[in-house]
């Protein structure tokens with residue numbers, strides 16, 4: 228019985244580390260990359276990137292960290308500290324808007340990252356020793372699928388010059 232308990236705790240910690248670090252990178256990407264995008268193109272994707280970034284931060288990342296805190300697992304940082312850091316990133320997106328990158332390049336990167344996130348959640352879903360985390364995993368998994376669909380549509384719209392409202 229102790230062996231099973233150990234395995235659950237070990238696997239849960241491993242999965243938490245993996246998902247928390249991936250979600251943190253996603254938050255940085257969605258809320259931090261806008262400042263690198265050419266301002267004339269930024270407006271086309273700003274709303275969607277901000278919405279997805281907030282899902283990643285206020286839902287996925289926050290729930291994983293709350294779970295870890297509640298059940299005594301280690302977390303590499305406090306959510307409160309991270310939130311301050313992320314909101315600085317959000318403010319910074321309005322600064323330094325020259326010599327930008329192409330918006331389509333960022334949407335492509337976002338599509339790749341959502342595909343990776345979907346694979347990652349599918350992989351951890353197979354781990355029978357993290358069952359306490361399954362509701363959080365499932366919720367995030369379905370969100371990432373929705374993000375991917377939204378981004379693919381956004382890509383097509385930006386490519387043909389339509390700005391989604």
Ligand SMILES: [Fe+2]
Nearest residue numbers: 250283287367
């Ligand atoms: Fe996520």
